[in-house]
Amino acid sequence: MGPTTGRALPHPAVGGAFTSPVPPGAGWPGDPADAATPVAHGPRDAERLAGRASLDEVTARSTVCRACPRLVRWREEVAVAKRRAFASEPYWGRPVPGFGAPDPRILVVGLAPAAHGGNRTGRVFTGDRSGDWLFGALYRAGLASQPTATDAADGLRLDGARVVAPVRCAPPANRPTPTERDTCAHWLDRELELVLPSLSAIVALGSFAWSATLAALARRGVTVPRPRPRFGHGAELSLDGPERALLVVGCYHPSQQNTFTGRLTQPMLDAIFERAMTAQA
Numbered sequence: 001m002g003p004t005t006g007r008a009l010p011h012p013a014v015g016g017a018f019t020s021p022v023p024p025g026a027g028w029p030g031d032p033a034d035a036a037t038p039v040a041h042g043p044r045d046a047e048r049l050a051g052r053a054s055l056d057e058v059t060a061r062s063t064v065c066r067a068c069p070r071l072v073r074w075r076e077e078v079a080v081a082k083r084r085a086f087a088s089e090p091y092w093g094r095p096v097p098g099f100g101a102p103d104p105r106i107l108v109v110g111l112a113p114a115a116h117g118g119n120r121t122g123r124v125f126t127g128d129r130s131g132d133w134l135f136g137a138l139y140r141a142g143l144a145s146q147p148t149a150t151d152a153a154d155g156l157r158l159d160g161a162r163v164v165a166p167v168r169c170a171p172p173a174n175r176p177t178p179t180e181r182d183t184c185a186h187w188l189d190r191e192l193e194l195v196l197p198s199l200s201a202i203v204a205l206g207s208f209a210w211s212a213t214l215a216a217l218a219r220r221g222v223t224v225p226r227p228r229p230r231f232g233h234g235a236e237l238s239l240d241g242p243e244r245a246l247l248v249v250g251c252y253h254p255s256q257q258n259t260f261t262g263r264l265t266q267p268m269l270d271a272i273f274e275r276a277m278t279a280q281a
């Protein structure tokens with residue numbers, strides 16, 4: 001890790017004193033890494049460290065990754081500067097790993113952590129309005145233990161589902177570069193490879209997730225049609241997974257831009273997960 005410059009502040013749930021960004025092994029709830037976790041300093045490191053890693057290793061190693069200089073700088077600057085509403089909280093300020101069941105039937109693919117959501121709490125879709133929408137829907141579908149996700153110590157568990165961001169660091173303006181996407185794909189590819197045998201459905205939240213998912217599946221040896229089918233809300237693709245049929249479903253991202261404007265409603269989101277559930281083996 002680089003220097004932690006944020007002053008030590010108590011975690012809103014567990015207290016203690018954490019600098020921002022949080023050093024690995026400092027006691028942050030759910031921190032999968034420690035001071036000995038190997039750090040990727042560039043794309044080749046990420047490829048090597050993800051290559052044959054276990055799911056636990058992918059989870060831990062990705063949270064200390066420093067392979068994308070622009071994103072490392074941004075996530076850590078945001079962690080120190082903070083948003084006024086969270087000025088009294090420590091910020092995770094590190095990459096945000098996949099979260100949920102190790103053998104999911106449904107994989108939810110997003111875009112990247114929000115600067116003041118996942119980048120603050122250290123858990124994907126946790127601590128912002130998008131997460132309220134997503135975990136609310138997973139709860140109503142019977143895939144989450146509770147409908148809310150406030151912080152990494154809130155007790156949320158996923159049953160049969162896993163959520164992952166194809167880019168694990170918060171990007172400026174929610175826009176990773178193609179190079180950053182491709183570098184982070186080393187983590188996504190290995191995680192996908194490890195969970196693919198149990199999967200029946202993938203829900204891709206937005207066009208970035210749709211494209212990243214299809215590209216990752218193709219790299220993992222799944223036959224994906226060319227030209228690649230276009231993203232749309234409710235778009236579907238039936239593929240032959242390694243163990244069983246795999247349904248890929250497109251869904252508008254539950255960003256405030258979509259939920260505030262009514263482009264994505266709660267019934268629309270629920271219908272996507274109902275459809276994904278029908279694909280279960």
Ligand code: SF4
Binds near residue numbers: 169
């Ligand atoms: S975006 Fe991914 S590859 Fe890049 S620094 Fe973050 S975790 Fe590493």
